[in-house]
Amino acid sequence: MKAPLSLAAGAASETGSASLAAADLALVDAARRIIALRRRPEWHSVGCALRTRSGRVFTSVHVGAYVGRIDVCAEAIAIGMGAAEGDTDIETIVAVNKDGHVVAPCGMCRELIADYGPGANVIVPGPQGDHPVPIASLLPNKYTRHDDR
Numbered sequence: 001m002k003a004p005l006s007l008a009a010g011a012a013s014e015t016g017s018a019s020l021a022a023a024d025l026a027l028v029d030a031a032r033r034i035i036a037l038r039r040r041p042e043w044h045s046v047g048c049a050l051r052t053r054s055g056r057v058f059t060s061v062h063v064g065a066y067v068g069r070i071d072v073c074a075e076a077i078a079i080g081m082g083a084a085e086g087d088t089d090i091e092t093i094v095a096v097n098k099d100g101h102v103v104a105p106c107g108m109c110r111e112l113i114a115d116y117g118p119g120a121n122v123i124v125p126g127p128q129g130d131h132p133v134p135i136a137s138l139l140p141n142k143y144t145r146h147d148d149r
């Protein structure tokens with residue numbers, strides 16, 4: 001299945017993004033475009049798009065490896081791209097699978113997103129369609145170092 005390459009602002013996607021604002025639809029579209037462009041079975045199967053509060057958008061793909069447990073998620077790569085540019089104030093982040101469907105972040109990425117963007121929103125799938133939720137709602141009782149309190 002080919003991932004949709006563009007969506008009109010405000011239009012519902014085939015995966016049910018009717019509740020997303022235009023900027024968030026554009027973010028989902030950016031994630032779909034990067035995985036459609038860079039998909040490589042076993043090596044790059046998830047795409048991510050991250051928008052910072054400055055308005056910059058970083059897109060990435062997950063980095064697979066022969067030893068599966070050392071794969072690096074697309075969200076971590078996008079956060080690293082922002083860090084390299086000195087821009088990690090995450091406003092919204094989304095990941096999509098190889099078919100362009102929005103996927104929820106794994107537990108490790110929830111930690112990373114919360115560390116770098118405690119006020120970030122994450123676009124996740126749901127029965128009513130894709131929608132943004134605060135990262136704090138995806139990671140209740142987050143780990144903190146004792147001296148961070």
Ligand SMILES: [Zn+2]
Pocket residue numbers: 073074075105106107108109110
């Ligand atoms: Zn992850």
